[in-house]
Amino acid sequence: MDIVTAQEMYERDRVAMEAAGLDGKLLMENAGRAVTYDLLRHIQKEHAIVVLIGAGNNGGDGFVIARTLLNLGYDVEAWQVVPDTKITGDAEAHKKIFQASGHPYRLLKSSEDLNTSLGCADVCIDAMLGIGVKGRLKEPYAEIVRLCNEKSFVRLSVDLPSGVPADEGEEDFEAFQAHYTSIIDAPKQSVFLQSTRPYYGEWSVVEIGLPPQLLPDHRRRLWGAADVKRTLPERDAHSHKGSHGKGLIIGGSRLMPGSVAMTARAALRSGAGLIAVSTDPEAIPSISPYVQEATFVEGKDGGQVPVLEGYDGIAVGMGLGRTSVMVTVVEQLVHEKETPLLVDADGLYLIKGFLQELEKREAPTVLTPHPGEFAHLSGLSIKEILNSPFSHSKEFAEKHGVYLVLKGPSTIITGPDGEQRVNISGNAGLAKGGSGDVLSGILLSMMMQGEDVMNALSNGCFLHGSTADLLVQDEHAKIDLLASDVIEGLSRTFRTFSS
Numbered sequence: 001m002d003i004v005t006a007q008e009m010y011e012r013d014r015v016a017m018e019a020a021g022l023d024g025k026l027l028m029e030n031a032g033r034a035v036t037y038d039l040l041r042h043i044q045k046e047h048a049i050v051v052l053i054g055a056g057n058n059g060g061d062g063f064v065i066a067r068t069l070l071n072l073g074y075d076v077e078a079w080q081v082v083p084d085t086k087i088t089g090d091a092e093a094h095k096k097i098f099q100a101s102g103h104p105y106r107l108l109k110s111s112e113d114l115n116t117s118l119g120c121a122d123v124c125i126d127a128m129l130g131i132g133v134k135g136r137l138k139e140p141y142a143e144i145v146r147l148c149n150e151k152s153f154v155r156l157s158v159d160l161p162s163g164v165p166a167d168e169g170e171e172d173f174e175a176f177q178a179h180y181t182s183i184i185d186a187p188k189q190s191v192f193l194q195s196t197r198p199y200y201g202e203w204s205v206v207e208i209g210l211p212p213q214l215l216p217d218h219r220r221r222l223w224g225a226a227d228v229k230r231t232l233p234e235r236d237a238h239s240h241k242g243s244h245g246k247g248l249i250i251g252g253s254r255l256m257p258g259s260v261a262m263t264a265r266a267a268l269r270s271g272a273g274l275i276a277v278s279t280d281p282e283a284i285p286s287i288s289p290y291v292q293e294a295t296f297v298e299g300k301d302g303g304q305v306p307v308l309e310g311y312d313g314i315a316v317g318m319g320l321g322r323t324s325v326m327v328t329v330v331e332q333l334v335h336e337k338e339t340p341l342l343v344d345a346d347g348l349y350l351i352k353g354f355l356q357e358l359e360k361r362e363a364p365t366v367l368t369p370h371p372g373e374f375a376h377l378s379g380l381s382i383k384e385i386l387n388s389p390f391s392h393s394k395e396f397a398e399k400h401g402v403y404l405v406l407k408g409p410s411t412i413i414t415g416p417d418g419e420q421r422v423n424i425s426g427n428a429g430l431a432k433g434g435s436g437d438v439l440s441g442i443l444l445s446m447m448m449q450g451e452d453v454m455n456a457l458s459n460g461c462f463l464h465g466s467t468a469d470l471l472v473q474d475e476h477a478k479i480d481l482l483a484s485d486v487i488e489g490l491s492r493t494f495r496t497f498s499s
């Protein structure tokens with residue numbers, strides 16, 4: 001499913017109108033009806049419903065929604081919150097159809113009248129502003145939004161909660177706090193940002209009849225279960241352990257043996273053929289019982305720098321520490337140009353000095369930072385990253401020729417050519433030590449088994465998150481879920497996805 005900016009959404013509309021001959025009024029009818037039937041899941045026949053209608057096409061959708069609900073026999077009060085002169089174009093056409101259907105609307109004169117009406121409502125449908133909002137809400141919207149957010153009714157938004165910007169990068173806003181948002185055609189960037197995401201409440205996307213073949217591809221997609229089913233490589237019945245990749249994991253130290261152990265176990269549980277671990281010899285006795293299937297490699301000349309040749313993929317960084325000898329290891333890895341490399345945790349701190357050289361690597365380089373680590377790598381502040389994760393990820397990945405997995409509740413995976421995928425599977429139970437180590441193991445394993453790195457990373461992120469989701473559905477609570485539970489839960493997820 002595509003993720004769009006406001007501009008890209010207008011472009012999709014334009015293509016539908018110009019190249020496919022879909023009339024704007026028809027699109028509005030489709031949108032309004034699709035949203036109505038979607039919202040009905042949250043509405044009961046005995047509910048008193050208020051529909052708030054704004055000045056633009058979002059308001060036009062509101063007239064369609066109010067008409068459809070009234071036609072179906074629901075108890076609806078339609079409030080136009082701007083003067084008649086503000087309702088123009090397709091919205092005005094739908095206002096006329098609304099009136100021709102014999103339905104009355106109320107015009108906002110004072111906020112007291114509206115407030116009385118809101119006081120009797122069970123459900124409030126916000127069709128005031130959508131992707132056309134610019135800057136902070138002006139009156140009367142700001143006051144209406146404040147009134148609505150104080151009420152105890154069910155708040156449902158059309159396309160976007162009014163006031164929420166569609167695009168990343170906007171910090172200063174005030175918005176309708178929806179319990180549920182019915183998104184038209186494609187999720188906007190703001191669905192995935194820390195600051196705007198909470199305003200949407202739960203959400204889903206309705207289809208309105210845009211012609212898929214003609215729509216421009218902005219190469220920014222939400223990666224879902226259907227994508228995983230479509231792209232997860234099948235295991236050949238005649239394969240042997242060498243067919244699924246021989247991986248090396250470099251990490252762990254005397255005081256941090258657990259992380260590399262979890263990465264190795266997660267890689268093996270995700271189908272890697274062979275896993276070797278390079279770690280502090282003192283850590284081996286505590287790691288080996290946990291991953292009996294792994295082997296251990298010694299450093300060259302008894303040192304800590306392992307032989308790097310002969311692997312299908314290498315992961316480095318988890319529990320590694322930041323000592324000078326590890327700088328040497330990371331430097332050698334950067335120069336080991338032909339082996340796919342995944343860098344996490346301490347490895348991300350150590351690789352900062354070699355960023356300029358990553359572009360020269362021939363095999364894929366994957367960096368998996370959380371926003372704090374990405375701030376260190378990029379020199380940006382965490383706030384800047386959280387405000388504009390799409391553009392900052394893209395700029396960094398293109399500049400350094402790397403795959404960037406920016407981890408968070410919405411994980412953004414960016415390729416060196418700027419393509420982006422978003423994963424939203426997973427839950428707060430994953431916000432714990434060890435989750436990143438497990439993800440690294442899954443990603444390493446996926447990279448060694450599939451040819452397309454973007455698919456491997458997207459599938460790995462999805463499987464990691466959905467395993468956590470499955471586990472909190474029945475066996476665990478978010479509070480007690482451990483990273484190691486996720487490793488053991490992978491079997492169930494793989495059974496679901498490999499038919």
Ligand SMILES: NC(=O)C1=CN([C@@H]2O[C@H](COP(=O)(O)OP(=O)(O)OC[C@H]3O[C@@H](n4cnc5c(N)ncnc54)[C@H](OP(=O)(O)O)[C@@H]3O)[C@@H](O)[C@H]2O)[C@H](O)CC1
Pocket residue numbers: 009013024027028029031032054055056057058059060061128129130131132133134135136137138139141158159160184185208
């Ligand atoms: N295919 C589709 O996606 C379809 C989407 N539809 C719906 O249309 C909206 C987008 O419609 P648009 O008219 O472009 O924009 P809005 O309805 O969001 O808002 C425009 C009005 O908002 C006013 N505005 C802008 N910023 C503010 C602000 N900060 N405070 C108050 N008012 C603001 C603006 O007024 P100006 O005087 O500033 O110009 C406009 O009046 C999309 O979201 C969907 O819901 C269609 O149904 C067709 C299919």
Ligand SMILES: [K+]
Pocket residue numbers: 058126127128129130157158159160161162
């Ligand atoms: K809205």
